[in-house]
Amino acid sequence: MFCSIKSPAQRRFVRVCWMSGGLVAVLAVAAAAAFRLWHLKGLLAYPVAVLPALPILWVLIETGRYLALEKDEFQRNLMVQCLLGGIGGTLAVTTVWGYMEDFARAPRLDLIWVYPIFWLFVGIAMPVVYRRYR
């Protein structure tokens, strides 16, 4: 989608995604270190555990903001289609896997994987959507 980034909204969104990726890595390492060093438990454990998720929430908010700020309606439409691909793919995988866990004793899929799975499907949807309008 953003092969040739043109609009300020696209530039902002891509910048946020990169910054968020870096922040997730840093905060995940910091949270893991905090748990290892101080053996956090109880109420204090929750906010520290949530730390790596904050940049992810930031990206989700910025995704909505991108759709609001993008003035090019065609680009906005492409993004919406890619996001729908991501939502559909994620729902499909997690639902199918859920039944496999329940009935076939498949390995447990941690919820932490839902977010990467979503963006994986967004990434898969992008070339498909783009090819349609080539």
Next chain:
Amino acid sequence: MKNRLKVLRAERDWSQADLAERLEVSRQSVNAIETGKFDPSLPLAFKLARLFGLRIEEIFLDEEQLG
């Protein structure tokens, strides 16, 4: 939706990029509209009409009416 964008653009010797710049959209947007793969919103259609000095129905063709 079928349209006369390519002809109108050619009459003015504008490239897709030129038209995109005038409309403040991406070149891909102009290409998608021109090839009938993407229907613009009313505000964008009005913007196109203003730019070419025509009415919307002189740019976009009502396929149902054409049969």
